[in-house]
Amino acid sequence: xxxxxxxxxxxxxxxxxxxxxxxxxxxxxxxxxxxxxxxxxxxxxxxxxxxxxxxxxxxxxxxxxxxxxxxxxxxxxxxxxxxxxxxxxxxxxxxxxxxxxxxxxxxxxxxxxxxxxxxxxxxxxxxxxxxxxxxxxxxxxxxxxxxxxxxxxxxxxxxxxxxxxxxxxxxxxxxxxxxxxxxxxxxxxxxxxxxxxxxxxxxxxxxxxxxxxxxxxxxxxxxxxxxxxxxxxxxxxxxxxxxxxxxxxxxxxxxxxxxxxxxxxxxxxxxxxxxxxxxxxxxxxxxxxxxxxxxxxxxxxxxxxxxxxxxxxxxxxxxxxxxxxxxxxxxxxxxxxxxxxxxxxxxxxxxxxxxxxxxxxxxxxxxxxxxxxxxxxxxxxxxxxxxxxxxxxxxxxxxxxxxxxxxxxxxxxxxxxxxxxxxxxxxxxxxxxxxxxxxxxxxxxxxxxxxxxxxxxxxxxxxxxxxxxxxxxxxxxxxxxxxxxxxxxxxxxxxxxxxxxxxxxxxxxxxxxxxxxxxxxxxxxxxxxxxxxxxxxxxxxxxxxxxxxxxxxxxxxxxxxxxxxxxxxxxxxxxxxxxxxxxxxxxxxxxxxxxxxxxxxxxxxxxxxxxxxxxxxxxxxxxxxxxxxxxxxxxxxxxxxxxxxxxxxxxx
Amino acid sequence: xxxxxxxxxxxxxxxxxxxxxxxxxxxxxxxxxxxxxxxxxxxxxxxxxxxxxxxxxxxxxxxxxxxxxxxxxxxxxxxxxxxxxxxxxxxxxxxxxxxxxxxxxxxxxxxxxxxxxxxxxxxxxxxxxxxxxxxxxxxxxxxxxxxxxxxxxxxxxxxxxxxxxxxxxxxxxxxxxxxxxxxxxxxxxxxxxxxxxxxxxxxxxxxxxxxxxxxxxxxxxxxxxxxxxxxxxxxxxxxxxxxxxxxxxxx
Ligand SMILES: Nc1ncnc2c1ncn2[C@@H]1O[C@H](COP(=O)(O)OP(=O)(O)O)[C@@H](O)[C@H]1O
Ligand SMILES: [Mg+2]
Numbered sequence: 001x002x003x004x005x006x007x008x009x010x011x012x013x014x015x016x017x018x019x020x021x022x023x024x025x026x027x028x029x030x031x032x033x034x035x036x037x038x039x040x041x042x043x044x045x046x047x048x049x050x051x052x053x054x055x056x057x058x059x060x061x062x063x064x065x066x067x068x069x070x071x072x073x074x075x076x077x078x079x080x081x082x083x084x085x086x087x088x089x090x091x092x093x094x095x096x097x098x099x100x101x102x103x104x105x106x107x108x109x110x111x112x113x114x115x116x117x118x119x120x121x122x123x124x125x126x127x128x129x130x131x132x133x134x135x136x137x138x139x140x141x142x143x144x145x146x147x148x149x150x151x152x153x154x155x156x157x158x159x160x161x162x163x164x165x166x167x168x169x170x171x172x173x174x175x176x177x178x179x180x181x182x183x184x185x186x187x188x189x190x191x192x193x194x195x196x197x198x199x200x201x202x203x204x205x206x207x208x209x210x211x212x213x214x215x216x217x218x219x220x221x222x223x224x225x226x227x228x229x230x231x232x233x234x235x236x237x238x239x240x241x242x243x244x245x246x247x248x249x250x251x252x253x254x255x256x257x258x259x260x261x262x263x264x265x266x267x268x269x270x271x272x273x274x275x276x277x278x279x280x281x282x283x284x285x286x287x288x289x290x291x292x293x294x295x296x297x298x299x300x301x302x303x304x305x306x307x308x309x310x311x312x313x314x315x316x317x318x319x320x321x322x323x324x325x326x327x328x329x330x331x332x333x334x335x336x337x338x339x340x341x342x343x344x345x346x347x348x349x350x351x352x353x354x355x356x357x358x359x360x361x362x363x364x365x366x367x368x369x370x371x372x373x374x375x376x377x378x379x380x381x382x383x384x385x386x387x388x389x390x391x392x393x394x395x396x397x398x399x400x401x402x403x404x405x406x407x408x409x410x411x412x413x414x415x416x417x418x419x420x421x422x423x424x425x426x427x428x429x430x431x432x433x434x435x436x437x438x439x440x441x442x443x444x445x446x447x448x449x450x451x452x453x454x455x456x457x458x459x460x461x462x463x464x465x466x467x468x469x470x471x472x473x474x475x476x477x478x479x480x481x482x483x484x485x486x487x488x489x490x491x492x493x494x495x496x497x498x499x500x501x502x503x504x505x506x507x508x509x510x511x512x513x514x515x516x517x518x519x520x521x522x523x524x525x526x527x528x529x530x531x532x533x534x535x536x537x538x539x540x541x542x543x544x545x546x547x548x549x550x551x552x553x554x555x556x557x558x559x560x561x562x563x564x565x566x567x568x569x570x571x572x573x574x575x576x577x578x579x580x581x582x583x584x585x586x587x588x589x590x591x592x593x594x595x596x597x598x599x600x601x602x603x604x605x606x607x608x609x610x611x612x613x614x615x616x617x618x619x620x621x622x623x624x625x626x627x628x629x630x631x632x633x634x635x636x637x638x639x640x641x642x643x644x645x646x647x648x649x650x651x652x
Numbered sequence: 653x654x655x656x657x658x659x660x661x662x663x664x665x666x667x668x669x670x671x672x673x674x675x676x677x678x679x680x681x682x683x684x685x686x687x688x689x690x691x692x693x694x695x696x697x698x699x700x701x702x703x704x705x706x707x708x709x710x711x712x713x714x715x716x717x718x719x720x721x722x723x724x725x726x727x728x729x730x731x732x733x734x735x736x737x738x739x740x741x742x743x744x745x746x747x748x749x750x751x752x753x754x755x756x757x758x759x760x761x762x763x764x765x766x767x768x769x770x771x772x773x774x775x776x777x778x779x780x781x782x783x784x785x786x787x788x789x790x791x792x793x794x795x796x797x798x799x800x801x802x803x804x805x806x807x808x809x810x811x812x813x814x815x816x817x818x819x820x821x822x823x824x825x826x827x828x829x830x831x832x833x834x835x836x837x838x839x840x841x842x843x844x845x846x847x848x849x850x851x852x853x854x855x856x857x858x859x860x861x862x863x864x865x866x867x868x869x870x871x872x873x874x875x876x877x878x879x880x881x882x883x884x885x886x887x888x889x890x891x892x893x894x895x896x897x898x899x900x901x902x903x
Binding site for chain 1: 705707708727728731732733734735736738740742746748749750751755758759760761762763765768771807
């Protein structure tokens with residue numbers, strides 16, 4: 001028998017202990033594969049898009065890969081731990097290190113290959129089915145389209161992952177001596193040496209990190225100041241990745257450290273601990289704490305991701321209009337250059353149309369002095385303009401914001417930060433260096449709130465007296481802003497006036513939000529569709545991990561209950577214990593994931609918190625919660641049935 | 653008063669080859685008796701104990717415990733009956749890996765909802781008697797086989813059952829330790845009137861019983877009462893064992 005055959009036989013014979021590891025690997029492959037199918041779906045157009053959604057989706061791919069690596073290493077650890085007895089025998093029989101490494105390598109590559117293939121096949125099956133079901137639900141025709149790329153990507157990504165794991169795995173075992181291997185495999189994890197100290201440290205770190213996030217919640221711009229955010233923002237993943245990383249660490253600490261505190265406290269309360277079946281479920285939680293921690297951790301992350309994706313895509317779909325208007329300030333903006341002779345006529349045209357068709361509207365018209373040409377904002381230096389205090393107040397009242405009053409050389413600086421500009425925002429210092437009519441301007445405040453989102457990039461709001469003094473030195477532009485509550489129905493009219501006014505690049509700009517509404521709506525719907533699909537996959541993966549964890553242990557558990565019935569444990573009590581344990585197992589990840597989802601979404605949408613409202617997020621969480629509860633009921637009855645069936649068998 | 657009564661109890665294990673482990677068992681146990689059960693390996697001793705303890709059903713026949721036909725009770729009332737009236741020492745100990753020794757011993761009391769202070773008093777006493785005080789905080793895999801056996805005994809008697817069923821409780825112990833265990837059992841029997849039914853291979857241990865039942869091939873082969881003289885009883889037991897002969901003993 002060659003060595004390769006031996007390795008193959010070994011896998012065949014140890015099938016049951018391989019199975020759990022194999023399942024974990026397969027699920028990881030499947031999730032990655034399905035995600036990349038959706039991600040590289042032609043309708044997603046991710047490469048051409050640079051919005052927030054793309055950022056979050058793009059961040060998920062490497063994140064999920066990292067999670068897979070960690071999870072597969074973890075599973076390998078428990079898997080090898082279970083087989084320590086077998087390794088001990090092999091070592092006793094004199095297997096050499098070289099042979100051992102070879103054995104491990106072949107085994108892992110074999111399992112890896114099989115799980116990659118089955119993961120991709122399962123993924124194909126699932127994605128086809130899901131595309132069908134979800135397009136029914138959403139009434140949205142979106143074909144299942146498959147290119148070779150996701151398959152190749154998944155294959156390469158995971159074959160290299162398993163190579164890495166294969167190279168690492170002998171080190172898990174090699175250093176242990178034979179006696180240790182032979183005896184340790186029977187024993188379970190002991191309690192940590194100083195559970196309270198560990199727990200208190202963990203909770204300290206958790207509170208600190210939550211503090212950072214809550215602080216960021218109250219003061220969103222402060223998020224950029226997080227050390228971690230600075231480290232990762234240069235990857236252009238935005239600070240959402242930093243939030244992910246912080247939440248990942250928190251989740252890990254909750255399950256590995258804080259949970260020991262809970263169990264230890266329960267154990268210390270002797271009267272409670274030794275009351276009826278408490279003894280059994282608490283000790284069982286403590287006993288399996290370490291293994292549970294890993295699984296609960298990974299499930300919580302996956303559940304968080306899936307709820308967060310769905311909720312954010314859902315809200316951005318619902319609030320498509322609000323998302324657009326955020327970039328526009330008003331649904332129609334008209335920027336008139338000094339040489340524009342048709343300002344009055346054009347505004348009249350718009351007003352007439354709006355009145356005739358029964359639209360309610362408000363408008364404001366303000367003059368602006370341009371220090372540099374504002375026709376083209378992609379130039380080398382940011383275009384700069386001046387607004388008088390009273391005109392600014394007019395605008396502020398129009399937008400429902402606070403007015404100010406400026407004296408002398410004092411000035412307020414409005415900075416337009418986004419949308420199509422290639423320029424980095426300047427340092428605040430640079431705003432200070434402004435001289436007007438021989439007088440140095442004294443900047444008292446810089447604000448990034450949108451007031452005028454077209455024309456110049458930087459507006460100086462100056463006192464009326466200074467404005468009048470310098471007025472004649474610079475060309476005057478006129479801005480007309482509209483507010484129209486029902487603007488989303490203005491699609492056709494928008495196209496018409498864009499065509500009419502901008503004809504031949506006339507001396508004006510017209511910006512209409514409604515132009516973008518329909519296309520954005522479809523775009524967001526597509527994202528919502530594919531996003532829910534991805535979320536479902538993540539969610540299924542998450543609950544599968546819980547499922548495998550439970551049923552991997554069921555042999556030991558039913559032995560345990562068998563022994564306990566012998567000394568008089570009632571079925572009713574068994575049911576109660578199992579229900580309690582499963583409830584903790586299923587709902588603690590969900591509860592933590594819900595809280596974290598909310599934090600992610602608020603932080604992510606911090607620029608427009610109103611488009612991540614609590615009730616909409618709650619709706620999504622409730623839907624996932626219902627799925628989770630149904631799943632819990634199903635698993636519970638299945639689990640209890642399996643245990644009872646075994647107990648009945650024992651009595652022939 | 654009869655605490656236990658077996659009427660024509662048969663047990664057949666169904667399988668590819670069905671096997672009759674108990675064949676027409678008929679006997680009664682009076683309250684307060686201390687009975688030894690002996691017989692070759694595979695003769696059906698453990699099966700007998702399982703049927704009596706309601707952990708297994710007889711194929712035919714009836715078992716009356718405290719004048720109740722137990723196998724007619726529902727699953728949960730059976731469990732309740734077991735844990736308030738019976739105590740077991742199993743051949744393979746049956747200790748729970750996830751519980752410490754203290755927790756293992758207290759489990760029956762905890763399930764009953766006994767007050768914590770009462771539990772503790774009972775534990776102190778039994779741990780002292782069986783020499784377990786030092787190892788109360790350890791887990792089952794951290795103690796020796798003999799210690800595990802004593803823990804199993806402690807767990808079986810801590811709630812003062814009316815009937816104690818023990819499957820080779822001294823099987824793994826050296827003579828000193830088995831003497832200690834025997835002492836505890838005798839004390840339980842004398843002081844608290846606990847009825848004991850104990851499987852054993854050790855003729856010396858058996859000679860402490862009031863009565864010894866010999867089993868062969870699932871039938872009662874012989875039955876002997878102890879006279880005043882323990883030494884003589886020991887001799888008689890040895891004689892029967894040699895007559896039973898041929899069979900292997902699982903020491
Ligand atoms: N669950 C079972 N299924 C089939 N046969 C069994 C089972 N349990 C015990 N036996 C058989 O019944 C006989 C009696 O077993 P047991 O009562 O354990 O003997 P003892 O305890 O006296 O050594 C043995 O021959 C054994 O092989
Ligand atoms: Mg036996």
